[in-house]
Amino acid sequence: MVSGLQPSGRPHIGNYFGAMKQFVDLQNDYDCYIFIADLHALTKIQNAKELSDNIVNLAIDYLAIGLDPTKVTLYKQSDTPEVTELGWIFNCLTTMPYLMRAHAFKDAEAKNKEINVGMFNYPMLMAADILLYDPDVVPIGLDQKQHVEIARDTAEKFNRIFGEVFKLPEPLILKNVQTVPGTDGQKMSKSYNNTIPLFAEDDEIRKAVMSIVTDSSSDTPTNVKDIHSLFKNTEEIEKLYSENKGKYQILKEALATDLISFITPLREKRKGWENRKDDVLKILKEGGKRARERAEAKMQIVREKIGVKLY
Ligand code: AMP
Numbered sequence: 001m002v003s004g005l006q007p008s009g010r011p012h013i014g015n016y017f018g019a020m021k022q023f024v025d026l027q028n029d030y031d032c033y034i035f036i037a038d039l040h041a042l043t044k045i046q047n048a049k050e051l052s053d054n055i056v057n058l059a060i061d062y063l064a065i066g067l068d069p070t071k072v073t074l075y076k077q078s079d080t081p082e083v084t085e086l087g088w089i090f091n092c093l094t095t096m097p098y099l100m101r102a103h104a105f106k107d108a109e110a111k112n113k114e115i116n117v118g119m120f121n122y123p124m125l126m127a128a129d130i131l132l133y134d135p136d137v138v139p140i141g142l143d144q145k146q147h148v149e150i151a152r153d154t155a156e157k158f159n160r161i162f163g164e165v166f167k168l169p170e171p172l173i174l175k176n177v178q179t180v181p182g183t184d185g186q187k188m189s190k191s192y193n194n195t196i197p198l199f200a201e202d203d204e205i206r207k208a209v210m211s212i213v214t215d216s217s218s219d220t221p222t223n224v225k226d227i228h229s230l231f232k233n234t235e236e237i238e239k240l241y242s243e244n245k246g247k248y249q250i251l252k253e254a255l256a257t258d259l260i261s262f263i264t265p266l267r268e269k270r271k272g273w274e275n276r277k278d279d280v281l282k283i284l285k286e287g288g289k290r291a292r293e294r295a296e297a298k299m300q301i302v303r304e305k306i307g308v309k310l311y
Pocket of ligand 1: 004005006007014015016017018019020139140141142143144177178179180181187188189
């Protein structure tokens with residue numbers, strides 16, 4: 001299993017329920033490679049201190065949610081420079097019109113954003129991140145589905161041209177989660193400023209919950225209910241929301257209470273890891289070494305197949 005997150009700031013409950021929770025739940029069942037996508041983050045963050053702080057923070061986040069470094073290879077992407085080599089090879093096989101059909105590019109274009117080449121090529125580096133490790137599955141949120149499909153297409157194209165080298169991975173998307181909505185009802189995303197951070201303090205949680213947008217023309221605050229469904233089963237949710245029709249304040253308070261009980265133990269665990277930065281860096285360094293050995297072995301085959309390996 002391979003997956004990762006960008007070190008682009010504090011993770012939110014959308015990242016957790018869409019992707020991170022699956023990493024923890026599956027760590028006993030798969031040989032797991034979980035990475036910090038620092039080279040991807042460079043498309044947005046061009047400040048050395050900010051990027052390195054974010055990398056360490058994300059490593060701490062991973063450990064705080066319960067990833068066990070004795071089971072999981074936890075590493076940062078830039079410790080496996082083979083991904084950029086493979087990403088380049090994929091760039092040479094892929095056409096511009098194909099990449100222009102990617103949702104992420106189309107969204108950026110629609111917003112008239114002047115995107116950099118790294119952002120445009122993002123799916124090729126992501127294909128390399130995945131295919132280097134021959135995973136069976138890639139746990140992700142729904143928004144990344146197309147990128148895994150692009151990785152599959154890229155693997156097929158390479159295999160067709162140069163011979164069978166890459167396994168086709170399956171995306172693993174939880175049916176009942178798919179897309180976690182933010183406080184404004186859109187997809188929860190750092191770039192929309194609508195997040196509930198995964199390790200938020202109590203006051204921050206209450207403030208975020210109170211800011212959830214509600215529609216006064218309905219008895220049910222849908223945006224509150226959708227987030228609440230992550231913490232209670234369907235029966236409990238239906239009971240709570242039918243008994244409190246129109247009582248937005250009570251329902252928001254109930255959600256804040258559930259969020260606080262869920263987040264408090266995670267936040268405490270995180271504080272424990274914050275005091276062990278040397279251990280965190282050691283874990284990351286060792287993970288990087290392990291991942292790189294595997295990446296390098298795979299690249300030997302790739303180099304031979306494309307014809308650049310002469311000795
Ligand atoms: P990112 O670091 O933003 O690329 O996202 C890391 C992971 O979190 C990816 O697998 C995303 O699909 C997942 N993710 C991000 N936002 C959400 C959301 N609102 N709902 C579900 N999954 C999400």
